[in-house]
Amino acid sequence: MDIIIIDGLSFALPLFIMAIGGIYCEKSGVTMLAIEGLQGVGAFIGALMAVLFAGNFAGNSPVPFYIAMIFATIGGSVFALLHALLCLKFKANQVISGVVVNIMAMALTAYLTKLLNRLIFGAASDKFVLAVSARITIPGLSKIPLMGAVFTNLYPFEIVIIIVAFLAWFVMYRTRFGMHLRACGDNPHAVDAAGRDVNKIRLAAIMICGALSGLGGICFAYSISANFSASIYVGYGYLAIAALIFGNWRILPTLGACLLFGFARSGGYRLVQVLQMPSSYQDLVMILPYVLTLLLLVFFSKQNGAPRALGEIYDKGAR
Amino acid sequence: MKKENKIFNAMKIPLFAILCSLVVGGIVIAVTGSNPFKAYYALLQGSGLAPKSSYANYKSILTDFFSYVNYFTPMIFAALAVAVALRAGLFNIGVSGQMLAAGFVATVVVGYSGLGAVVAKPLVILIGILIGGLAGAIIGFLKYKFNINEVVSSIMLNYIFQYVVSFLINTYYVDPVSRQSVEVSQAARLTLMDTLVGNLKIDIPLGIIAALLAVVLVWFLFEKTKLGYELKAVGYSRSAAKYAGIKVGKCMVLSMTISGMLAGLAGVTYYLGYVGSIQPKVLISTGFDAIAVSLLGSNNPFGIILSSMLITMISKGSTYMKSVAGVDAEIASVITGIILLFSACNAYIRWMAEKRKREKNRNAKEEK
Numbered sequence: 313m314d315i316i317i318i319d320g321l322s323f324a325l326p327l328f329i330m331a332i333g334g335i336y337c338e339k340s341g342v343t344m345l346a347i348e349g350l351q352g353v354g355a356f357i358g359a360l361m362a363v364l365f366a367g368n369f370a371g372n373s374p375v376p377f378y379i380a381m382i383f384a385t386i387g388g389s390v391f392a393l394l395h396a397l398l399c400l401k402f403k404a405n406q407v408i409s410g411v412v413v414n415i416m417a418m419a420l421t422a423y424l425t426k427l428l429n430r431l432i433f434g435a436a437s438d439k440f441v442l443a444v445s446a447r448i449t450i451p452g453l454s455k456i457p458l459m460g461a462v463f464t465n466l467y468p469f470e471i472v473i474i475i476v477a478f479l480a481w482f483v484m485y486r487t488r489f490g491m492h493l494r495a496c497g498d499n500p501h502a503v504d505a506a507g508r509d510v511n512k513i514r515l516a517a518i519m520i521c522g523a524l525s526g527l528g529g530i531c532f533a534y535s536i537s538a539n540f541s542a543s544i545y546v547g548y549g550y551l552a553i554a555a556l557i558f559g560n561w562r563i564l565p566t567l568g569a570c571l572l573f574g575f576a577r578s579g580g581y582r583l584v585q586v587l588q589m590p591s592s593y594q595d596l597v598m599i600l601p602y603v604l605t606l607l608l609l610v611f612f613s614k615q616n617g618a619p620r621a622l623g624e625i626y627d628k629g630a631r
Numbered sequence: 632m633k634k635e636n637k638i639f640n641a642m643k644i645p646l647f648a649i650l651c652s653l654v655v656g657g658i659v660i661a662v663t664g665s666n667p668f669k670a671y672y673a674l675l676q677g678s679g680l681a682p683k684s685s686y687a688n689y690k691s692i693l694t695d696f697f698s699y700v701n702y703f704t705p706m707i708f709a710a711l712a713v714a715v716a717l718r719a720g721l722f723n724i725g726v727s728g729q730m731l732a733a734g735f736v737a738t739v740v741v742g743y744s745g746l747g748a749v750v751a752k753p754l755v756i757l758i759g760i761l762i763g764g765l766a767g768a769i770i771g772f773l774k775y776k777f778n779i780n781e782v783v784s785s786i787m788l789n790y791i792f793q794y795v796v797s798f799l800i801n802t803y804y805v806d807p808v809s810r811q812s813v814e815v816s817q818a819a820r821l822t823l824m825d826t827l828v829g830n831l832k833i834d835i836p837l838g839i840i841a842a843l844l845a846v847v848l849v850w851f852l853f854e855k856t857k858l859g860y861e862l863k864a865v866g867y868s869r870s871a872a873k874y875a876g877i878k879v880g881k882c883m884v885l886s887m888t889i890s891g892m893l894a895g896l897a898g899v900t901y902y903l904g905y906v907g908s909i910q911p912k913v914l915i916s917t918g919f920d921a922i923a924v925s926l927l928g929s930n931n932p933f934g935i936i937l938s939s940m941l942i943t944m945i946s947k948g949s950t951y952m953k954s955v956a957g958v959d960a961e962i963a964s965v966i967t968g969i970i971l972l973f974s975a976c977n978a979y980i981r982w983m984a985e986k987r988k989r990e991k992n993r994n995a996k997e998e999k
Contacts, residue, residue, distance in 0.1 A: 345782055356966045387687075398972075402979040407722050407782060408926070412968070412975045415919060419964035426959050427663060550786045595798035595912070602787045604784065606773075 314576045317461035324567075324574025325473045326531035330552035331559070331566045332480045333524030334361065338561060339484070340517035341497035341622040345410030346395050347525045348549025349417030350388045355527020355533040356421040359440040359540035361430065366443070374446060374468065380530050381472065388526020389519040396518045400511050403625050414549075422542050430432065439541030442534055469531045478487045480520075480562050493517055494572025497619030500626045510626050525549065547602075554605040560617050569608070640934040644980055645927050645934070648973035649941065650876075656966040661959055677951030678944045689832040701822050701836040701905050704941035705730070708842055708897035709921035711849050712767075712890045714930040716781075718853060719886035720866035725770060725785025726894040727918030728792040733762040734902030735796045735812075735909060741802065741943070742815030742903060752817040755899050756841065762890045763895015768810050771887030775880040779780075781887070789914060797911035806908070814907040821904035838900035843936075845893060847861040862886050870987035894918070898901075916964070923971040942967055 358380035361533050364378045394416065398409035422438070429437045446468070453463040484490040492513055495503045500510045532548060533540050551573060556601035559566030580597035657667035675681035679695025686692075709726050716723035737758040741751050766788065773779040806811045817824070823835040853859035864872040865882045873879050901917060902909055924942050928934030949963035 365960045394972075398975055402976040403982070404975045404979065406921075408975050411722075411724060411782075411919075411922060411969050415964075415971055416925070416968040419961065423959060423961035423965050455834045456985065531702055547786060547790055550783065554783055554787065557780070586834055590802075592711040594802040599791045602790045606779075606787050606791075607785060609779045609783070610773070610777050613777050 314464065315442075315463040316575060316582050318465050319578035319581070320571065320573075320574035321462065321470060322467055322535050322578055324570040325470050325569060326528040326535070327548060327552050327555060327573060328567050329473045329531075329571040330525045330528035330549060331556040331570060332477055332563060333528070334553055334556045335481070335519035335559075335561055335563060335566065336484070336493070336517045336524070337521035338556070338622055339617055339619055340496045340498060340514045340516060341621040341624065341626070342395075342399055342603045343406035343410065344395075344516050344518075345553065346392070346413035346417075346549075347521070348545060349414035350392055350522045350525035350549065351529030351532070351549050352421055352544050353391040353417045353529070354384035354388030354522070355529035355540050355544050356425065356440075357525065358384030358530035359442055360401065362442055363398055370476075376443070377468070377534060380442075380534070381469070381527060384526040384530035385523040386526070388524070388529065389522035392518050392522025392525075395522075397514050399625075400514060401519070406623050406625075415549055418542065418545055421540075425520045425540065427544075437495050439539045441539045441610075442533070444538045467531070467535055473527070473531065476524070477563070478565075480524070484563065489513075489516075494619075497621055500621050504628065514626075515567060525552075527554070551601060553604065554609065558605070558608050558612055560612070561619065570602065572608075576600045576604050641929060641931070641934070644977045645929065645938065645974065647980070648927065648970055648977065651964055651973050653971035655969050656962065659965070660956075660962065661814075663772050663958070665956050665958045670952050670958045670962075672698050673952040673955040674948030675941060675945055676955070677948030680944070683951075684876055685849070689753060689830065691831055694831055694833055697835065699834045699944070699947050700839055701834050702947050703939050704836050704838040704842050705897040705901035705905060706844060706921060706924060706939040706943050707839075707935060708893050708900060709917050710928065710935045711845055711932060712893035713925040714928070714932070714935060715849060715862075715893060716886055716890040717925060717930050718866050719862040719882060720869065721771075721774070721886060721890075723767070723770070723890045723894070723917070724782050724922070725766070725789050725867075726897065726921055727751050727914045727916070728785065728789030729766040729891050729894035730898030730901060730918055731796055731909070731914065732766050732792045733759045733898035735792075735799070736762045737819075737899045737903055738812060738909060739799075742819045743804075743813070744819075745816060747953035748818040751816070752821060755819055755821060755894065755903055757894040759899030760892045760894070763898060764892040767891015767894065768884060768888040770891070771884035774887070780871065785852075793912065793914050796909065800909060800911045809908065811911070814895045815903055819903055820907060820960065821900055836900070836904060838896075838904050842900070845896065846932045846936060849893075853932075854858040858885070881926045888918060897921075901973060908994075916946075920964075920967055923967050923974065925972040926977075927970060929977075942970070 313325065330351055332346050334344050361383040362376040362380035365379050369375050395409055395413045398404040398412065399406050425440065427437050429435050447465045448468060449465055450463040454460045492503055492508050496510055496513050503510050525591050531542060537543055555569040555573060556566050558569040576602060580600045581594065584597055657784065660667040660670050676683045678699040679692050691870050711725050713723055737755045740758055741755050746754065770781050770785050773784045774781045781996045799821065808811045821838045823837065825832045826835050853863060861877045861882050864877055865879050866877065869879055896919065901915065920942055924935060924939045928938035944960060945966055946963045949960040952958050953960045
């Protein structure tokens with residue numbers, strides 16, 4: 313039971329932070345399908361920096377991980393500019409733009425990983441190997457029966473994510489900027505009439521989304537795979553999108569959806585182990601989050617509260 | 632406007648996109664220390680469009696060319712699948728998954744059955760259409776009935792197909808040596824492998840005939856039938872189509888079904904044509920590249936023939952390019968990505984061109 317909670321949390325929280333990024337972007341009225349690519353680029357930049365700087369620190373030092381986190385957020389938000397450029401400047405279809413960003417991200421990171429490995433490290437490899445992040449157990453709290461597992465064997469990033477998520481909630485619902493951002497998604501003309509630049513706010517939202525996605529990506533790279541390679545693109549970004557739709561574009565219900573995915577996944581894995589089924593049955597377990605997503609969407613998509621101006625290109629002159 | 636002029640105008644923007652991306656790709660190749668012209672020429676050589684310096688026994692430029700045709704046949708189907716959905720305003724990003732589902736069912740039902748070629752080959756095609764259409768219809772139905780974004784649902788289905796097929800292959804149909812599914816019988820194969828023609832061994836893809844037929848059929852559907860007109864109307868504006876009395880829901884389900892059928896055909900021509908087995912846990916990139924192909928071909932069936940030849944040439948030739956020019960094969964997908972990037976902007980480029988034309992006209996009028 314404890315293992316299910318521990319593994320479930322370490323999967324759900326990176327997913328959650330990516331979904332918050334998606335909420336920011338979509339609340340501002342820009343359709344965001346590029347989370348998958350953004351998290352990959354973030355993980356790529358973060359992993360590259362971690363590998364570059366790792367030599368300067370002791371083997372078990374956590375510093376490279378924090379460096380990686382910072383650069384992952386920067387990398388993600390810079391790459392998100394591509395989506396902003398296509399959507400805001402070139403007025404491209406936002407769905408197509410999202411897919412373009414994803415395909416570009418996969419192609420570029422795969423190419424660059426190989427190239428940089430050869431040029432910098434002189435090795436023919438298609439991945440950056442990372443250390444597995446250390447885990448911490450909070451004394452005292454971890455002794456609480458049942459709930460204690462929540463505070464056991466935590467990755468440090470889980471705490472970072474919770475802090476960032478709280479900040480994101482605060483900015484979205486308790487600040488002037490957050491209000492303008494939400495207004496951009498529902499009635500951009502009103503924002504314009506109030507004297508704010510719709511495109512500037514949307515640009516900010518897209519970059520925040522890139523930063524949060526990048527953060528989520530590097531957390532996955534450090535926990536699940538312990539390296540950066542093309543295997544980072546297994547659909548976490550799309551899962552985050554499903555979570556935010558299921559969470560009705562609100563932050564707290566989205567957390568619920570992410571936890572559900574996380575526990576479904578870790579529970580399934582545990583089941584395979586406990587029942588001692590052959591390892592190929594893991595493939596069947598892997599479909600659980602996806603099937604769950606589809607089923608939940610069937611029940612919850614009908615009355616969804618998508619931002620009203622979502623996906624529409626803002627045209628000042630239109631009525 | 633003259634006809635040639637019209638065709639040229641339609642091709643202007645895609646050509647511009649290709650040119651830009653080749654230049655960008657060339658700069659990247661040059662910066663990493665290889666000769667871009669040599670690299671691009673190697674792409675042509677690798678796909679049998681230019682002679683290589685030497686050939687093995689039973690091989691010549693023709694062998695390479697037929698292998699290339701064999702490779703781009705599924706791409707034509709896949710790109711048509713994307714185009715049909717896009718014309719109706721839907722985005723089918725699940726082509727790869729639909730290909731896998733159709734290919735797998737056809738492999739299991741016909742590929743391992745021992746049926747004669749005369750029965751097996753048409754049956755493979757039929758199953759491809761059926762399974763692909765079914766998978767597409769599910770997505771269309773979910774969109775129509777439950778308002779589920781088709782991008783999300785098709786991606787979810789992609790993963791579900793990928794893992795279920797991988798599980799079934801690993802449990803029942805795995806070839807212990809290759810770690811792939813057991814190869815299908817020659818009778819079920821849509822490509823006649825290693826056929827001796829003169830002194831050459833050539834793979835003859837039968838699917839290309841079906842692919843060209845599909846191109847004409849899709850063109851006919853959109854230009855000459857009522858259904859095609861309705862689909863296009865839904866694509867331009869859902870609300871306008873609704874007010875005109877078109878059943879929008881029916882159109883969405885239908886377009887996804889047709890799109891799925893074409894994806895299914897892509898699946899059987901790939902898994903039972905180009906390759907003869909399925910690698911577990913891998914979703915091929917054809918379905919995603921098909922988006923680039925379709926956009927580049929402006930969603931026009933005939934444009935798609937040209938653009939799929941180009942995009943598949945880049946990926947097919949990349950292996951040879953790596954061996955000759957020493958450029959990483961991964962650059963191929965980067966170039967494809969850049970082409971996609973420029974084609975996504977084409978609405979803007981077109982808008983800018985029109986604006987400039989309007990201004991020019993206005994200036995001319997003022998001068999008068």
